[in-house]
Structure formats: C-alpha cells, structure tokens
Amino acid sequence: MAALVVLALAACSREPEPYQQESYVFGTRVELTLYADNQALAARAAGAVLADLDRLHRQLHAWALDGELAAVNRALAAGQPFTPSPELAELIAKGQRLEAQSDGLFSPAIGALVAAWGFHADSYAARLPAPEQLAALLAARPRLADLQAGSGRMVGRTRAMQLDFGGMAKGWALDRARRQLLKAGISSALLNIGGNIIALGKKPDGTPWQVGIRHPRRGEAMASIALADGEALGTSGDYQRYFELGGRRYCHLIDPRDGNADCRVQSVSVLARPGPDAGLLSDVASKPLYFAGAAAAANYARRFGLGGWLLIDGRGEAWLGPAMQARLQWRLKPAVIHLTGTP
Known part of the structure; x- marks a missing residue:
C-alpha cells in the first residue's frame, strides 16, 4: 500500500x-x-x-472473526461449500478474471501466505515463516480459479486456499464510491x-x-x-x-x-x-x-x-x-x- x-x-x-x-x-x-x-x-x-x-470493511476483513470473509475462509479450510453475498461474488468473479490476466502474479487466493508472513495482523513481528510451512502452501498452489461454483454455492479445490482481497478491495470500492x-x-x-x-x-x-x-x-x-x-x-x-x-x-x-x-x-x-x-x-x-x-x-x-x-x-x-x-x-x-x- x-x-x-x-x-x-x-x-x-x-x-x-x-x-x-x-x-x-x-x-x-x-x-x-x-x-x-x-x-x-x-x-x-x-x-x-x-x-x-x-x-x-467489516464484511471483507480477512482476519476479523465476525465478517463474511472470515466465515468463508473457515469454510474453505474445512473443505465446506459456502454461499457468497452479491458483493463477495462480484469480487471473486472480477478477481478470477484479473488473476488470469496477470498470469497469476495477482491472486486473492494466497491469504494463507500473507498470514504466514505475519501481515494479517495490525502489528507484526520481524520474523520469517517456517520453510516447511511455505513449502506446503506453495505445493498446494492455491488459485482463485480453483473456486468451483454451482447453484449459487462455491467450494475450493484445496483447503490451503484462503481469500484475501487486500490487493483489490480498495480499488473496487473506489468505483462503487x-x-x-x-x-x-x-x-x-x-x-x-x-x-x-x-x-x-x-x-x-x-x-x-x-x-x-x-x-x-x-x-x-x-x-x-x-x-x-x-x-x-x-x-x-x-x-x-x-x-x-x-x-x-x-x-x-x-x-x-x-x-x-x-x-x-x-x-x-x-x-x-x-x-x-x-x-x-x-x-x-x-x-x-x-x-x-x-x-x-x-x-x-x-x-x-x-x-x-x-x-x-x-x-x-x-x-x-x-x-x-x-x-x-x-x-x-x-x-x-x-x-x-x-x-
């Protein structure tokens, strides 16, 4: 930012x-x-x-416990389907298109990587993530494209997928405003x-x-x-x-x-x-x-x-x-x- x-x-x-x-x-x-x-x-x-x-902000906060996105991430970690709100569904659809357009250099599906580095906290320590943790997350290759939709519900291909729209929510909100x-x-x-x-x-x-x-x-x-x-x-x-x-x-x-x-x-x-x-x-x-x-x-x-x-x-x-x-x-x-x- x-x-x-x-x-x-x-x-x-x-x-x-x-x-x-x-x-x-x-x-x-x-x-x-x-x-x-x-x-x-x-x-x-x-x-x-x-x-x-x-x-x-309350709805899409990636690490607040009471927002929609946090609940979705808990469902993804448990391998369970979820029904996104219209706002979240729009973010996912736009995010999938932009992820593909960027050859994966932009991806809202790497919330677990962000958390591993400590940047999901308002204050964070100067520490490196464990190499084995990074290796496991990279091996899972979480991508927003792996969200599968059907009958208004979605489910992730891998439990390593955690959504974090910090790289697009501000700009998306600009257009709304x-x-x-x-x-x-x-x-x-x-x-x-x-x-x-x-x-x-x-x-x-x-x-x-x-x-x-x-x-x-x-x-x-x-x-x-x-x-x-x-x-x-x-x-x-x-x-x-x-x-x-x-x-x-x-x-x-x-x-x-x-x-x-x-x-x-x-x-x-x-x-x-x-x-x-x-x-x-x-x-x-x-x-x-x-x-x-x-x-x-x-x-x-x-x-x-x-x-x-x-x-x-x-x-x-x-x-x-x-x-x-x-x-x-x-x-x-x-x-x-x-x-x-x-x-």
Whole structure:
C-alpha cells in the first residue's frame, strides 16, 4: 500500500469551500474531498460513501472473526461449500478474471501466505515463516480459479486456499464510491483510499485535480500528476507494511509464484484510464508490474490497457513509459530514468 498526497492548491475567494472528511477502512486511511451546491448535500453524500466503506470493511476483513470473509475462509479450510453475498461474488468473479490476466502474479487466493508472513495482523513481528510451512502452501498452489461454483454455492479445490482481497478491495470500492457520488449529484470530487485515488470531474475553477506520487524512501511527493475525470491512480510500495531482518527488507507484497516477500522493487504506480473498473485496475495492475519487474512491466501495462506506469527499482532508478513521462511533473527526480517503449 502507498500514500498518495492530494496537493492542495490555493482557491480564489469566490470559489465554494470543499467538503472534506476522513475515515479508516480496509486497514488504511480514507480521504474524501468534494464540492457540492451546499454543505448539507456534501455531508449526506460523503456520509453515505463512508458508511458503505465501513460496512464493506467489516464484511471483507480477512482476519476479523465476525465478517463474511472470515466465515468463508473457515469454510474453505474445512473443505465446506459456502454461499457468497452479491458483493463477495462480484469480487471473486472480477478477481478470477484479473488473476488470469496477470498470469497469476495477482491472486486473492494466497491469504494463507500473507498470514504466514505475519501481515494479517495490525502489528507484526520481524520474523520469517517456517520453510516447511511455505513449502506446503506453495505445493498446494492455491488459485482463485480453483473456486468451483454451482447453484449459487462455491467450494475450493484445496483447503490451503484462503481469500484475501487486500490487493483489490480498495480499488473496487473506489468505483462503487464514484457511482454513489454521481448518483447523489456530486460531479467534483477526489477520493483516496490508502493510496488508490479516483477523480470526479474537475475542481470548480476548471482545473484538474492534482495528486502526488510519494517518494518510496522519503515522506513527500516524488512527482505530481493531473487526473482527468474518471482516471484512477494507484501505487504499491514496500514502505508501508514491512519489517527488516538481517539487513533485508520484507514487505506485505508477496509473490504468488514462490511466496517470497523480498522487496526487490521499491514502488510501482499505475494510471488507469476512465471506465467502470478504473479504480479496480489502479489497485490490481500495480501488482503484476511489481513482481514482473522493470524488464516486463511495459508488457503488463499494455495488457491491462493502462494509461501510464512508473516503477522505482531496488536501486531507486525510475522506469516508465512515454505516456507517463509526458504527464509527470517531477519534484524529487531520480538520478537515473529509463524510458521504455510503451505505453
């Protein structure tokens, strides 16, 4: 997860005041800024969005004992079928499609691997999982594609499958929130859920929303970018949930292929084009680019139809396509920048 900082711009005195509200869901901070005809409308719209996010947080929390997802994971561990709610069924269907599209570099079925590394806890110890535990989980090869459906019920192929939608729920929720705001009559807003951010319209003065991309080793913006209506930006980085042991950094981004939590890349930011799943793509697409690395990042960016991407490798060097290069405004420019072919 990453923190995208909204870059505040001075507004002229005749412009309406923005309505801002914050919350904490999906284990991360939520920031909502919107403009409305009046503050009462703004408060109702923001309150409805945040209430829905809070409900989804309780429902889809991977390690809370009283949510739907926790109950589903208990059923999977026992080899029992389950009936998903409409929201969970949608996440599973979209997750299966994106898992296949990413060649398995993104998979919501590796919750047991996440737990083995200790990242299912709000606070975690600097320890490595037991090698035999990792070997057993990798041998089971849990994949979301192995969920079998019939008559509205689902069952897993292996009891090693544990669902964790931490790599897609924030972006999926962005798309839901955007639809809610538009239905409520809000056409100018910026929503940030733990570093995944989506824009609605423009600011009242006609300028686009400006956001910053955090430097992975400094607590400030590395670059800024203007978002068009409906565009979404997301970042996956090794600097939020991580620990260091023996001089090495291990982060919550776990490679489904080998169960490795080594942080070989510092961060990946992706720009999703406007569309019904723009928020979802801004969350998911950063993972295959992260695990594929600089050599194959452009291929996956093209496969997901991204509007741009930026990768900061383990040495702090930047890799990006020409579309992103044309839109970025550097603030802390890397010493070495590699410009690739597409996009």
